[in-house]
Amino acid sequence: MRVIICGAGQVGYGIAERLSVEKNDVSVIDTSPELIHSVRDALDVRGFVGHGSHPDVLEAAGAENADMIIAATLHDEVNIVACEVAHALFNVPMKIARIRAQSYLQPHYQDLFSREHLPIDVIISPEMEVGEMVLRRIALPGATDVVRFANDKIAMVAIECLEECPVVHTGLSQLSELFPDLPSTVVGIVRDGKLFIPRSADQLAPGDLAYVVTTKEQVRRTLGLFGHDEPEATRIVVAGGGNIGLYVAKTIEQRQNRIKMKIVEASRERAVAIADQLRRTVVLNGSALDQKRLQEADIQDADLMVALTNNDQVNILSSVMAKRLGCKANLVLINNPAYQDLTKSLGLDAYVNPGAVTISRVLQHVRRGRIRAVHTIERGAAEIIEAEALETSPLVGVELRELDLPEGMRIGAIYRDGKVIMPSGGLKVRPKDRVVIFALADAVKHVEQMFRVSLEFF
Incomplete structure (x- = not known):
């Protein structure tokens, strides 16, 4: 498949890396010569310096023969125009645009992105996607990953097997005999850093990470059988009031009356702006690395710390500090894959990778x-x-x-x-x-x- 990616930032680079590994013909466009040089050096892709919305740059990148364009720059308007140009001049079949501004995504404006208006086939909002992932993790404590399929009727959960887990040292085939009414299937296991698909005679061991497919209704029971019966968090402190933090807070206000939330936001201007948009959430201005500010947010009594700033180090350190101060659990946003191997040793309970x-x-x-x-x-x-x-x-x-x-x-x-x-x-x-x-x-x-x-x- 021939793919053009506009934008060589974290999102664009991650997509280019994955598609190039799968032997797709990938071209990356960015206005930054430094980013394009790093992409060329690290990946088996072609790089072009220029604006992804300019016809001559798209033509040089091979738009005439492209099967897909993925516009993932930081600017919504550039992404929209890039897809428009790819459609009008080069007839690119599949056009995907990254859209960050929530105004474009309001349900009553959904006709905007149609063939008659703006011919974009797929809209991706990383902030909303990540926000929904965070909300699923909050709703299911004990799961290190949660994904839903088939109109939300099927769930895949990743569960760490604890020492006291009732199902360890039991053959997988025996689990269906012991729990005949439990519609759960272990489809993958990570053991000692290696992922494999288990056979029916295999057993789970303490420390394993099990990927389990089950029904929406049986997720909590499945978590309980794996030793995770943690109650849902009702007191949450969020570090970072950016797009993701605001989306999570707004959604919780709409869906959950019994959850009390507090947000710690470093920028005073941003803190004032989001406080105006939230009804029940308390917004504090200050650094999430400030121990006094966390204590003002009652971190010692919190069930969960959710670190959602755009700085991995701040997210990791503030989450570690929160648990030291008495917070029961943490959930961390981590962009850099190199940090993900450290989560267990640092005492981080779960993390979300926006790029993934x-x-x-x-x-x-x-x-x-x-x-x-x-x-x-x-x-x-x-x-x-x-x-x-x-x-x-x-x-x-x-x-x-x-x-x-x-x-x-x-x-x-x-x-x-x-x-x-x-x-x-x-x-x-x-x-x-x-x-x-x-x-x-x-x-x-x-x-x-x-x-x-x-x-x-x-």
Whole structure:
């Protein structure tokens, strides 16, 4: 696939890195010569210095033959115009734009991004995507990752197995016998830093990170069986009142009356601005690294510290300080992948990587076939994919036990006619079923082939 990426910042670089690893033909455009030099040096991509919205720059980057443009600069208007130019002059089939300003995203303006007005196929708002991820983590304490599929009916949760976890040292096949009414499937395990797909005879061990597919209704029970029955946080302190922090606070005010929130924001001007937009949330002006300011926010009595500033070091240190001061748990925003390996040793309970969230959203549209959703995990080591089965799919009409599936993939659940069905040997996939699959990186292409809109399997 030929892809043009406008913007070589954290979002653009992350997308370019992932797509280039998968042998796509990638061109990156940015106004910064330094960023383009670093992209050229580090990745197998072509780099162009210039404005992504300028026709001559897009032409030089190969827009005439491009399959997709991803406009991910820091400026919404540049992203919009880049997609407009790519459509009008070069007829690029797929146009994805990063939009940050919430004004563009209001539901009553949804016709703005249509073929008749602004021909953009997909709008990505990293702040909203990350905000929703943070909200899911807050709602499910104990889960280190949470993703929903199939109209929110299916959930994938990543759960750390604790020493007192009731299901450790038990064969996975025995779990279904011990809990026959629990619709949960362990599809992946991270042990000693290595990710693998378990067999039915394998056992979970303390310290494992288990990726479990279950129904929305059974997520809390599943967490409980893995030793996590932490109560939902009702007193939350947020570090950082930027776009993500404001989105989280506003949404909690709308959805949860019993949660009390306080925000610590370093900029006085920003603190005043967000205080005007919030009704029940207390906003304090000061640094999240100021111990006195955290104590003013009653951090010692808080259930959860959520660090959402745009500085990784501030997020990590303020979260560590919060727990030392008595806060029960923390959730940290971390952009730099190099810091993610330190989370456990520093006492960080969970983290969100904005780049991974955005890349997952883009991959949904890069993947060929009837792919409805994609979530990348463990820095691209695997993906959880929701795909729609077609008449031509080799999955259809064959009992699962008879399928010759590759080693690197496992079916987690099937969504059919509004109901969730857990996989079993005698189950047959039907056309239009939505299948949630856990696939290691090497098996992703195979998953794509299985859901391609073609007759190549006949």
